[in-house]
Amino acid sequence: MQCTRNSIQKQRIGSALMQMDHPTAAEVYERVRRDVPQISLGTVYRNLGTMADEGSILRLSFAGKPDRFDPNTGEHYHVVCSQCGRIFDTDYCREPELLRRLDRAVELSTGVQVQQRFLSFSGICAQCAQGVRDTERASDAQRIPGAEHNTECALHDSGARRSHNARRATDGQ
Numbered sequence: 288m289q290c291t292r293n294s295i296q297k298q299r300i301g302s303a304l305m306q307m308d309h310p311t312a313a314e315v316y317e318r319v320r321r322d323v324p325q326i327s328l329g330t331v332y333r334n335l336g337t338m339a340d341e342g343s344i345l346r347l348s349f350a351g352k353p354d355r356f357d358p359n360t361g362e363h364y365h366v367v368c369s370q371c372g373r374i375f376d377t378d379y380c381r382e383p384e385l386l387r388r389l390d391r392a393v394e395l396s397t398g399v400q401v402q403q404r405f406l407s408f409s410g411i412c413a414q415c416a417q418g419v420r421d422t423e424r425a426s427d428a429q430r431i432p433g434a435e436h437n438t439e440c441a442l443h444d445s446g447a448r449r450s451h452n453a454r455r456a457t458d459g460q
């Protein structure tokens with residue numbers, strides 16, 4: 288019986304994780320608690336830890352921040368916004384030559400043959416950058432319209448904002 292209850296809890300935790308965007312254990316707990324009010328935070332932590340150890344989900348560690356969990360176990364890397372804390376997937380695995388060059392650079396400088404990569408990035412997301420730009424624009428009425436964007440910047444921004452919005456759209460309750 289105990290075993291059955293445990294596997295149901297694990298299943299609920301797994302399916303909550305599938306619907307969320309790189310959540311913390313506490314966020315998963317809040318979600319699962321709606322359906323399983325008697326579940327404890329400890330149970331959620333333990334199950335996420337076990338699933339990560341088994342390799343069925345990813346545990347993402349960022350210095351000074353609580354671990355995040357990701358049901359996508361395929362090779363991909365993450366970038367965290369240092370302002371709002373949002374985490375984005377990057378698709379650098381679509382550029383295998385870039386990654387092989389990085390591996391070669393690591394091998395040349397250390398003599399270690401790379402078998403696995405754990406890469407993460409941080410920066411300011413498009414939405415937070417837009418907030419900063421809006422503030423700057425409001426305080427600078429003299430600025431020539433459009434002059435603040437060069438082409439490269441505008442291209443980069445529109446791509447980043449698109450993925451941000453797409454993510455927001457799938458983020459609903």
Ligand SMILES: [Zn+2]
Pocket residue numbers: 368369370371372373411412413414415416
């Ligand atoms: Zn941000």
Ligand SMILES: [Zn+2]
Pocket residue numbers: 309357359363364365375376
């Ligand atoms: Zn991810």
